[in-house]
Amino acid sequence: MSLAFATRLAGVFAGQGRLCVGIDPHSWLLSEWNLPDSAEGAREFGLRVVDAADGLAGIVKPQVAFFERFGARGFDALEQVISDARSRGILVIADAKRGDVGSSVDAYGETWLGDGSPLESDAVTLNPFQGVGALHGPFELAHRNGKGVFVLAATSNPEGIAGQKAKLASGATLARSILDDVTTWNAAHATGPLGDVGVVLGATLDLSGFELGDAPVPAPPVLAPGFGHQGASASALKTIYGNLADGVIVSESRALLAAGPGGIRQAVAARAEEVRLASG
Protein backbone atom coordinates (compact mmCIF):
# COMPACT_ATOMS: atom_id res chain seq x y z
CA MET A 1 0.00 0.00 0.00
CA SER A 2 1.50 3.38 -1.05
CA LEU A 3 1.83 6.23 1.40
CA ALA A 4 -1.12 8.59 0.95
CA PHE A 5 -0.48 11.74 -1.08
CA ALA A 6 -1.72 13.81 1.86
CA THR A 7 0.94 12.23 4.08
CA ARG A 8 3.66 12.79 1.50
CA LEU A 9 2.56 16.38 1.03
CA ALA A 10 2.54 17.01 4.78
CA GLY A 11 6.10 15.64 4.87
CA VAL A 12 7.17 18.10 2.16
CA PHE A 13 5.47 20.98 4.00
CA ALA A 14 7.37 20.09 7.17
CA GLY A 15 10.70 19.50 5.42
CA GLN A 16 11.03 21.83 2.45
CA GLY A 17 8.05 24.13 2.87
CA ARG A 18 5.21 25.10 0.58
CA LEU A 19 6.90 26.54 -2.48
CA CYS A 20 6.10 24.86 -5.79
CA VAL A 21 8.31 25.81 -8.72
CA GLY A 22 6.42 25.99 -11.99
CA ILE A 23 8.08 24.57 -15.10
CA ASP A 24 6.59 26.62 -17.94
CA PRO A 25 8.89 26.67 -20.97
CA HIS A 26 7.33 29.66 -22.74
CA SER A 27 9.01 30.52 -26.07
CA TRP A 28 10.30 33.80 -24.67
CA LEU A 29 11.77 32.10 -21.62
CA LEU A 30 13.52 29.50 -23.76
CA SER A 31 14.98 32.38 -25.75
CA GLU A 32 16.13 34.15 -22.56
CA TRP A 33 17.71 30.92 -21.38
CA ASN A 34 19.52 30.61 -24.75
CA LEU A 35 17.64 27.43 -25.53
CA PRO A 36 15.87 26.51 -28.77
CA ASP A 37 12.07 26.75 -28.91
CA SER A 38 11.79 23.01 -29.39
CA ALA A 39 11.17 19.82 -27.45
CA GLU A 40 14.91 19.61 -26.81
CA GLY A 41 14.90 23.17 -25.43
CA ALA A 42 11.92 22.41 -23.21
CA ARG A 43 13.59 19.24 -21.93
CA GLU A 44 16.84 21.05 -21.10
CA PHE A 45 14.91 23.92 -19.48
CA GLY A 46 12.84 21.52 -17.37
CA LEU A 47 15.87 19.52 -16.23
CA ARG A 48 17.70 22.71 -15.23
CA VAL A 49 14.70 23.99 -13.27
CA VAL A 50 14.43 20.67 -11.43
CA ASP A 51 18.14 20.88 -10.63
CA ALA A 52 17.71 24.44 -9.34
CA ALA A 53 14.77 23.41 -7.14
CA ASP A 54 16.50 20.35 -5.69
CA GLY A 55 17.00 20.78 -1.94
CA LEU A 56 15.21 24.13 -1.87
CA ALA A 57 11.64 23.37 -2.94
CA GLY A 58 9.89 20.02 -2.57
CA ILE A 59 7.32 20.42 -5.33
CA VAL A 60 7.46 21.26 -9.04
CA LYS A 61 4.57 21.85 -11.42
CA PRO A 62 5.28 21.28 -15.10
CA GLN A 63 2.71 23.05 -17.27
CA VAL A 64 1.87 20.27 -19.72
CA ALA A 65 0.73 22.69 -22.45
CA PHE A 66 4.25 23.97 -23.02
CA PHE A 67 5.51 20.44 -23.71
CA GLU A 68 2.42 19.23 -25.56
CA ARG A 69 2.93 21.89 -28.24
CA PHE A 70 5.90 19.83 -29.53
CA GLY A 71 3.86 16.66 -29.96
CA ALA A 72 5.44 13.27 -29.28
CA ARG A 73 8.89 14.79 -28.75
CA GLY A 74 7.42 17.23 -26.23
CA PHE A 75 5.84 14.39 -24.29
CA ASP A 76 9.16 12.54 -24.39
CA ALA A 77 10.81 15.64 -22.90
CA LEU A 78 8.11 15.91 -20.26
CA GLU A 79 8.55 12.24 -19.32
CA GLN A 80 12.22 12.88 -18.68
CA VAL A 81 11.59 16.02 -16.62
CA ILE A 82 8.96 14.28 -14.49
CA SER A 83 11.11 11.22 -14.00
CA ASP A 84 14.17 13.31 -13.06
CA ALA A 85 12.21 15.28 -10.47
CA ARG A 86 10.59 12.20 -8.95
CA SER A 87 13.91 10.34 -8.80
CA ARG A 88 15.20 13.21 -6.61
CA GLY A 89 12.20 12.88 -4.29
CA ILE A 90 10.55 16.08 -5.56
CA LEU A 91 6.75 15.87 -5.81
CA VAL A 92 5.47 16.48 -9.32
CA ILE A 93 2.07 18.08 -9.94
CA ALA A 94 1.29 17.70 -13.65
CA ASP A 95 -0.72 20.77 -14.60
CA ALA A 96 -2.76 19.10 -17.31
CA LYS A 97 -6.27 20.35 -16.45
CA ARG A 98 -7.98 17.32 -17.94
CA GLY A 99 -11.71 16.67 -17.75
CA ASP A 100 -14.36 14.62 -19.61
CA VAL A 101 -17.12 12.07 -19.06
CA GLY A 102 -16.09 9.54 -16.43
CA SER A 103 -15.22 6.71 -18.83
CA SER A 104 -12.74 8.94 -20.67
CA VAL A 105 -11.41 10.88 -17.71
CA ASP A 106 -10.45 7.53 -16.22
CA ALA A 107 -7.89 7.24 -19.03
CA TYR A 108 -6.47 10.64 -18.07
CA GLY A 109 -6.20 9.30 -14.56
CA GLU A 110 -4.22 6.29 -15.82
CA THR A 111 -1.95 8.62 -17.79
CA TRP A 112 -0.93 10.88 -14.91
CA LEU A 113 -1.54 8.77 -11.81
CA GLY A 114 -1.11 5.20 -13.06
CA ASP A 115 1.58 3.08 -11.47
CA GLY A 116 4.38 2.73 -14.05
CA SER A 117 2.71 4.98 -16.63
CA PRO A 118 5.31 6.86 -18.76
CA LEU A 119 3.96 10.21 -17.49
CA GLU A 120 3.38 9.02 -13.92
CA SER A 121 3.32 12.05 -11.63
CA ASP A 122 2.42 12.56 -7.98
CA ALA A 123 -0.67 14.63 -8.69
CA VAL A 124 -2.61 16.10 -11.59
CA THR A 125 -4.94 19.07 -12.09
CA LEU A 126 -8.46 18.20 -13.31
CA ASN A 127 -11.28 20.32 -14.72
CA PRO A 128 -14.74 19.76 -13.15
CA PHE A 129 -16.80 21.35 -15.94
CA GLN A 130 -18.53 18.00 -16.54
CA GLY A 131 -19.21 17.55 -12.84
CA VAL A 132 -17.00 16.63 -9.91
CA GLY A 133 -18.75 13.24 -9.88
CA ALA A 134 -17.26 12.51 -13.33
CA LEU A 135 -13.81 12.76 -11.74
CA HIS A 136 -14.37 10.03 -9.15
CA GLY A 137 -12.42 7.45 -11.21
CA PRO A 138 -9.17 9.44 -10.95
CA PHE A 139 -9.96 10.23 -7.28
CA GLU A 140 -10.21 6.49 -6.57
CA LEU A 141 -7.05 5.75 -8.54
CA ALA A 142 -5.20 8.52 -6.70
CA HIS A 143 -6.34 7.09 -3.40
CA ARG A 144 -5.16 3.58 -4.33
CA ASN A 145 -1.80 4.75 -5.70
CA GLY A 146 -0.81 7.37 -3.12
CA LYS A 147 -1.43 10.19 -5.58
CA GLY A 148 -3.21 13.53 -5.45
CA VAL A 149 -5.69 15.46 -7.58
CA PHE A 150 -6.30 19.20 -7.71
CA VAL A 151 -9.73 20.22 -9.00
CA LEU A 152 -10.17 23.70 -10.49
CA ALA A 153 -12.54 25.66 -8.23
CA ALA A 154 -11.69 29.38 -8.35
CA THR A 155 -9.02 30.05 -10.92
CA SER A 156 -6.56 32.92 -10.89
CA ASN A 157 -7.63 34.41 -14.25
CA PRO A 158 -10.23 37.19 -14.27
CA GLU A 159 -12.28 35.52 -17.02
CA GLY A 160 -13.28 32.72 -14.65
CA ILE A 161 -14.62 34.84 -11.81
CA ALA A 162 -18.22 35.45 -12.93
CA GLY A 163 -19.00 31.79 -13.60
CA GLN A 164 -17.17 30.47 -10.56
CA LYS A 165 -18.97 32.96 -8.29
CA ALA A 166 -22.37 32.25 -9.85
CA LYS A 167 -24.94 30.72 -7.50
CA LEU A 168 -26.40 27.26 -8.11
CA ALA A 169 -29.98 26.31 -7.21
CA SER A 170 -28.68 25.26 -3.77
CA GLY A 171 -27.60 28.86 -3.13
CA ALA A 172 -23.91 27.90 -3.10
CA THR A 173 -21.47 29.44 -5.52
CA LEU A 174 -20.06 27.07 -8.13
CA ALA A 175 -16.64 27.29 -6.44
CA ARG A 176 -18.21 26.44 -3.04
CA SER A 177 -20.08 23.52 -4.52
CA ILE A 178 -16.85 22.12 -6.02
CA LEU A 179 -15.09 22.55 -2.67
CA ASP A 180 -18.00 20.83 -0.88
CA ASP A 181 -17.95 17.89 -3.33
CA VAL A 182 -14.19 17.51 -2.83
CA THR A 183 -14.62 17.69 0.96
CA THR A 184 -17.35 15.05 0.92
CA TRP A 185 -15.04 12.74 -1.00
CA ASN A 186 -12.08 13.44 1.28
CA ALA A 187 -14.20 12.90 4.40
CA ALA A 188 -15.04 9.40 3.20
CA HIS A 189 -11.44 8.51 2.31
CA ALA A 190 -8.88 10.56 4.24
CA THR A 191 -7.10 9.07 7.21
CA GLY A 192 -5.58 12.31 8.53
CA PRO A 193 -6.25 16.04 8.72
CA LEU A 194 -5.45 16.61 5.02
CA GLY A 195 -7.25 15.05 2.04
CA ASP A 196 -5.71 13.55 -1.10
CA VAL A 197 -8.01 15.60 -3.31
CA GLY A 198 -7.38 19.31 -3.36
CA VAL A 199 -8.64 22.37 -5.12
CA VAL A 200 -7.11 25.13 -7.21
CA LEU A 201 -7.81 28.55 -5.73
CA GLY A 202 -6.05 31.48 -7.39
CA ALA A 203 -4.01 33.79 -5.18
CA THR A 204 -5.12 36.79 -7.23
CA LEU A 205 -8.71 36.53 -5.98
CA ASP A 206 -10.65 38.05 -3.13
CA LEU A 207 -11.93 34.69 -1.95
CA SER A 208 -14.61 36.22 0.28
CA GLY A 209 -16.70 36.81 -2.85
CA PHE A 210 -16.81 33.06 -3.51
CA GLU A 211 -18.49 32.35 -0.14
CA LEU A 212 -16.41 29.24 0.52
CA GLY A 213 -17.74 28.81 4.07
CA ASP A 214 -16.12 27.40 7.19
CA ALA A 215 -12.84 25.50 7.18
CA PRO A 216 -13.51 22.13 5.48
CA VAL A 217 -12.67 18.95 7.39
CA PRO A 218 -10.48 17.25 6.31
CA ALA A 219 -8.64 20.24 4.84
CA PRO A 220 -8.13 20.06 1.09
CA PRO A 221 -4.64 20.77 -0.19
CA VAL A 222 -4.88 24.06 -2.09
CA LEU A 223 -2.84 24.54 -5.24
CA ALA A 224 -2.39 28.30 -5.36
CA PRO A 225 -1.23 29.82 -8.65
CA GLY A 226 -1.21 33.57 -9.12
CA PHE A 227 1.77 34.47 -6.97
CA GLY A 228 4.60 36.37 -8.60
CA HIS A 229 3.95 37.30 -12.20
CA GLN A 230 0.15 37.47 -11.80
CA GLY A 231 0.54 39.88 -8.91
CA ALA A 232 -0.04 38.12 -5.58
CA SER A 233 2.66 38.25 -2.95
CA ALA A 234 3.73 35.19 -0.97
CA SER A 235 3.91 37.33 2.16
CA ALA A 236 0.09 37.74 1.98
CA LEU A 237 -0.53 33.99 2.03
CA LYS A 238 -2.51 33.92 5.27
CA THR A 239 -4.55 36.99 4.42
CA ILE A 240 -5.52 35.59 1.03
CA TYR A 241 -6.39 32.06 2.17
CA GLY A 242 -7.66 32.55 5.74
CA ASN A 243 -8.97 29.26 7.14
CA LEU A 244 -7.60 27.35 4.12
CA ALA A 245 -4.03 28.63 4.54
CA ASP A 246 -2.65 25.50 6.20
CA GLY A 247 -3.10 23.45 3.03
CA VAL A 248 -1.73 26.02 0.58
CA ILE A 249 0.96 25.22 -1.98
CA VAL A 250 2.46 28.47 -3.26
CA SER A 251 3.00 28.04 -6.98
CA GLU A 252 5.15 30.40 -9.02
CA SER A 253 6.40 30.03 -12.54
CA ARG A 254 7.43 33.09 -14.56
CA ALA A 255 8.57 35.22 -11.60
CA LEU A 256 11.17 32.55 -10.75
CA LEU A 257 11.96 31.36 -14.26
CA ALA A 258 12.68 34.90 -15.47
CA ALA A 259 15.77 34.88 -13.22
CA GLY A 260 17.42 32.87 -16.00
CA PRO A 261 19.72 29.87 -15.77
CA GLY A 262 22.30 31.80 -13.74
CA GLY A 263 19.86 33.23 -11.20
CA ILE A 264 17.13 30.64 -10.82
CA ARG A 265 18.62 28.78 -7.86
CA GLN A 266 19.08 31.99 -5.90
CA ALA A 267 15.55 33.11 -6.83
CA VAL A 268 14.08 29.80 -5.63
CA ALA A 269 16.07 29.99 -2.38
CA ALA A 270 14.86 33.53 -1.69
CA ARG A 271 11.21 32.73 -2.46
CA ALA A 272 11.31 29.51 -0.43
CA GLU A 273 12.47 31.53 2.57
CA GLU A 274 9.78 34.17 1.97
CA VAL A 275 7.12 31.46 1.83
CA ARG A 276 8.50 29.81 4.96
CA LEU A 277 8.24 33.08 6.88
CA ALA A 278 4.72 33.76 5.57
CA SER A 279 3.41 30.32 6.44
CA GLY A 280 5.10 29.98 9.85
Ligand SMILES: O=c1ccn([C@@H]2O[C@H](COP(=O)(O)O)[C@@H](O)[C@H]2O)c(=O)[nH]1
Ligand atom coordinates in the same frame (compact mmCIF):
# COMPACT_ATOMS: atom_id res chain seq x y z
O1 LIG B 1 -6.08 29.16 -11.89
C1 LIG B 1 -5.01 28.84 -12.43
C2 LIG B 1 -4.65 27.53 -12.65
C3 LIG B 1 -3.42 27.25 -13.17
N1 LIG B 1 -2.56 28.23 -13.50
C4 LIG B 1 -1.25 27.83 -14.03
O2 LIG B 1 -0.25 28.18 -13.08
C5 LIG B 1 0.89 28.72 -13.74
C6 LIG B 1 1.06 30.16 -13.34
O3 LIG B 1 2.19 30.70 -13.94
P1 LIG B 1 2.81 32.12 -13.50
O4 LIG B 1 3.90 32.32 -14.49
O5 LIG B 1 3.32 31.97 -12.09
O6 LIG B 1 1.74 33.13 -13.62
C7 LIG B 1 0.65 28.52 -15.24
O7 LIG B 1 1.19 27.27 -15.59
C8 LIG B 1 -0.85 28.49 -15.35
O8 LIG B 1 -1.31 27.73 -16.43
C9 LIG B 1 -2.91 29.52 -13.27
O9 LIG B 1 -2.13 30.46 -13.55
N2 LIG B 1 -4.13 29.79 -12.73
